[in-house]
Amino acid sequence: MHIVVCIKQVPDTTQVQIDPVTNTLVREGIPFIVNPYDTHALEEALRLKDHFGCQVAAISMGPPNAEATLKKALALGVDQAILLSDRVFGGADTLATSNVLAAAIRKLHAEVDQVGLVLCGKQTIDGDTAQVGPGIASRLEYQQLTLVDKIVSLDLSGNMIRVSRKLEGRHEIVEAPLPAMLTVVRELNRPRYPKVPMRLAAVEASVEVWNNQVLKLDEQRIGLKGSPTWVSRIFSPERVQGEILGDGYADPAGTAEMLIEKLLAKDMLPI
Numbered sequence: 612m613h614i615v616v617c618i619k620q621v622p623d624t625t626q627v628q629i630d631p632v633t634n635t636l637v638r639e640g641i642p643f644i645v646n647p648y649d650t651h652a653l654e655e656a657l658r659l660k661d662h663f664g665c666q667v668a669a670i671s672m673g674p675p676n677a678e679a680t681l682k683k684a685l686a687l688g689v690d691q692a693i694l695l696s697d698r699v700f701g702g703a704d705t706l707a708t709s710n711v712l713a714a715a716i717r718k719l720h721a722e723v724d725q726v727g728l729v730l731c732g733k734q735t736i737d738g739d740t741a742q743v744g745p746g747i748a749s750r751l752e753y754q755q756l757t758l759v760d761k762i763v764s765l766d767l768s769g770n771m772i773r774v775s776r777k778l779e780g781r782h783e784i785v786e787a788p789l790p791a792m793l794t795v796v797r798e799l800n801r802p803r804y805p806k807v808p809m810r811l812a813a814v815e816a817s818v819e820v821w822n823n824q825v826l827k828l829d830e831q832r833i834g835l836k837g838s839p840t841w842v843s844r845i846f847s848p849e850r851v852q853g854e855i856l857g858d859g860y861a862d863p864a865g866t867a868e869m870l871i872e873k874l875l876a877k878d879m880l881p882i
């Protein structure tokens with residue numbers, strides 16, 4: 612079985628600033644990293660490769676410099692790395708991004724025996740929408756299992772997967788037939804570090820580049836033209852000054868009383 616991992620190159624957001632004039636992220640001079648959630652997707656694919664002998668392909672859509680992201684995946688042990696890069700893919704919203712990624716996975720599926728699993732991060736740390744994984748699944752008509760924090764079992768002969776989903780305050784165990792798309796959370800695993808020989812081998816290894824001559828997608832469905840949404844403004848929310856109530860050290864009970872009265876007055880406490 613083949614596994615596809617979707618990885619995105621994102622700016623290291625601890626260092627990102629917003630251009631006050633254009634309201635866009637200042638990307639110049641910012642180091643790029645692999646989207647952190649995607650490193651967990653990658654690790655899980657490699658564990659499945661170690662256990663079942665699956666073939667793993669990493670796919671990324673982005674500008675030519677996103678090749679560095681895929682080189683990191685090669686250094687970790689993926690068998691194939693594909694960069695989807697073309698000017699006509701640029702300016703894509705999540706709909707257009709999903710169209711391109713799904714088309715590439717469909718092409719790979721036709722070339723290999725079967726793409727049984729697609730692994731994505733839960734969300735990115737720049738776009739933050741968490742829409743692309745489900746977007747890919749719906750286009751490919753794969754089962755979609757989001758927020759996965761554990762693969763409980765994978766039965767390749769029975770074509771079934773059972774996962775744990777991390778929800779608020781509880782876990783859900785879900786079973787689905789393959790092929791399936793999983794979006795994963797950090798708790799899934801601890802990503803490995805590349806070993807030096809693999810790192811050196813990755814420098815020489817090649818990343819395949821698929822442009823739109825390869826994918827042959829209708830330009831009305833990709834890139835800027837295929838994106839019905841756009842970012843009209845990016846801003847940091849204004850924060851109102853916090854209020855300090857009483858003295859919690861000297862009079863914890865009285866301070867708690869004051870807090871409850873405040874919350875009741877604002878209708879923020881169920882009675």
Ligand SMILES: Cc1cc2nc3c(=O)[nH]c(=O)nc-3n(C[C@H](O)[C@H](O)[C@H](O)COP(=O)(O)OP(=O)(O)OC[C@H]3O[C@@H](n4cnc5c(N)ncnc54)[C@H](O)[C@@H]3O)c2cc1C
Nearest residue numbers: 617672702704705708731732734735738739740741742743
């Ligand atoms: C309304 C809107 C308008 C936008 N307009 C523009 C624009 O004009 N120009 C522009 O450059 N960007 C634009 N973006 C950002 C761009 O569309 C997103 O970065 C991209 O679609 C991925 O969405 P996301 O980062 O929210 O991914 P999420 O849905 O949060 O990502 C989930 C997972 O999907 C996979 N994934 C996501 N993107 C990729 C990728 N490119 N390659 C491989 N795997 C991936 C990863 O596994 C990731 O963890 C826009 C986003 C929105 C929401």
